[in-house]
Amino acid sequence: MITFEEARRRLCEQIKRGREPGRIIELPLLESLGLALARPVSARSDSPRFDSSAVDGYAISLPDFADSRSVSLPIVGTVHAGTTSRRRLKPGTTQQIFTGAPVPVGSDAIVMQEDVVLDNHQVTFHVSPKPGANIRKRGAELRRGEKLFEAGTVITPSVAQTLAACGFARVKVHSRPTVSIIITGDELRTPGSTLKHGQIWDSNATALKAALHALGVTDVHTQHVSDNPASTTRAIRTALARSDVVIATGGVSVGERDFVKEAFASNDVHEVFWRVNIKPGKPIYFGTKRQNGKTKYVFGLPGNPVSVMVTYQLFVRHAILQMMGHIEDNSTIRGILASQLKKSDSRTEFVRAYQEFTGVSLPKIVPLNARESHMTTGMAKADCLIVFPAEKGILDAGSEVEIIPIEWAAY
Ligand code: AMP
Numbered sequence: 001m002i003t004f005e006e007a008r009r010r011l012c013e014q015i016k017r018g019r020e021p022g023r024i025i026e027l028p029l030l031e032s033l034g035l036a037l038a039r040p041v042s043a044r045s046d047s048p049r050f051d052s053s054a055v056d057g058y059a060i061s062l063p064d065f066a067d068s069r070s071v072s073l074p075i076v077g078t079v080h081a082g083t084t085s086r087r088r089l090k091p092g093t094t095q096q097i098f099t100g101a102p103v104p105v106g107s108d109a110i111v112m113q114e115d116v117v118l119d120n121h122q123v124t125f126h127v128s129p130k131p132g133a134n135i136r137k138r139g140a141e142l143r144r145g146e147k148l149f150e151a152g153t154v155i156t157p158s159v160a161q162t163l164a165a166c167g168f169a170r171v172k173v174h175s176r177p178t179v180s181i182i183i184t185g186d187e188l189r190t191p192g193s194t195l196k197h198g199q200i201w202d203s204n205a206t207a208l209k210a211a212l213h214a215l216g217v218t219d220v221h222t223q224h225v226s227d228n229p230a231s232t233t234r235a236i237r238t239a240l241a242r243s244d245v246v247i248a249t250g251g252v253s254v255g256e257r258d259f260v261k262e263a264f265a266s267n268d269v270h271e272v273f274w275r276v277n278i279k280p281g282k283p284i285y286f287g288t289k290r291q292n293g294k295t296k297y298v299f300g301l302p303g304n305p306v307s308v309m310v311t312y313q314l315f316v317r318h319a320i321l322q323m324m325g326h327i328e329d330n331s332t333i334r335g336i337l338a339s340q341l342k343k344s345d346s347r348t349e350f351v352r353a354y355q356e357f358t359g360v361s362l363p364k365i366v367p368l369n370a371r372e373s374h375m376t377t378g379m380a381k382a383d384c385l386i387v388f389p390a391e392k393g394i395l396d397a398g399s400e401v402e403i404i405p406i407e408w409a410a411y
């Protein structure tokens with residue numbers, strides 16, 4: 001059985017290989033949130049674009065201040081933000097100017113209105129201005145052609161703001177994948193319906209759709225199939241035809257009624273891995289298929305609701321973010337374990353836990369009790385997964401542990 005690290009390596013290798021130019025699209029800024037830039041972006045013009053005033057005040061020319069500390073000058077005009085005419089400042093005069101307005105040619109500084117005395121059409125200055133004071137210089141932040149963002153930069157509201165400030169209305173990004181979810185299990189019914197003995201409500205469809213929505217992936221189609229090979233094969237065929245990513249849940253283990261793997265094979269899906277040395281989620285399957293000039297990514301997640309969420313976090317979300325152009329992120333953080341953890345098998349276990357920030361040093365990591373993979377309440381309270389290494393049997397209270405934060409959104 002392969003290790004967690006090896007599984008992730010193979011997954012990322014496949015995603016990199018499948019990054020076709022056809023998946024790069026141009027979108028309006030608002031529709032690109034959470035996606036990553038497909039190409040570096042450079043400034044189209046200097047920023048600021050022109051010398052402008054940083055305050056409400058008066059434009060002055062320094063030679064007028066050469067001899068004395070107290071100077072009076074006549075006001076010969078006003079420059080508002082948005083003024084498009086290019087005015088000059090004549091020596092021996094001042095112009096009133098407002099924040100963001102273009103500085104008249106010939107001005108050496110702007111004096112804040114708080115630092116002057118107004119008398120009719122005359123301004124008296126009691127300060128000696130420094131050259132360039134209160135002037136936002138053209139190009140001080142960015143020069144035209146200068147690199148603004150690297151490829152892979154995720155569009156957040158502030159990235160979008162900077163792009164908008166530089167005049168970009170649209171950006172080239174990696175598109176969001178379309179997804180099909182296939183829920184398998186004869187015992188499953190839609191939440192809200194009445195159950196007979198032996199039946200349960202399907203929670204995986206809601207969980208996966210919610211998780212995908214949090215990533216901004218909304219083209220999601222869901223089917224529920226009963227446990228038989230023909231309908232499973234048919235559902236997978238439909239899903240492969242319609243979506244970039246297919247996620248099946250349940251039926252992927254070695255039970256008599258586990259038909260998912262077999263149905264992937266009969267749809268010519270190429271297996272990249274099946275079974276990973278982890279808990280929960282050991283039976284996870286990942287494969288690919290070339291179809292209509294595109295690479296399709298196929299996941300078979302074990303049916304247990306917690307396994308679904310953990311394997312979603314560890315594999316599916318990881319893959320989808322990279323499809324969306326994000327740079328691979330394998331980072332973990334560290335914390336101090338609040339209570340002892342024990343295990344008897346040699347799988348890497350991902351223990352649901354939450355972080356407590358005590359204000360000093362590393363966060364305290366509190367493991368949740370419901371560790372079995374059908375217990376969703378623990379997952380609902382968790383904000384991180386403790387990585388309990390395969391080779392260890394005990395993690396002591398007070399020891400430093402590695403955690404993977406549980407994150408849902410794309411930024
Ligand atoms: P399976 O992987 O199909 O053997 O399912 C493992 C366990 O997860 C069984 O107890 C199933 O009843 C349960 N299960 C499978 N799919 C779902 C689902 N969509 N919602 C809730 N529980 C599920």
Ligand code: MG
Nearest residue numbers: 185250251303
């Ligand atoms: Mg099943």
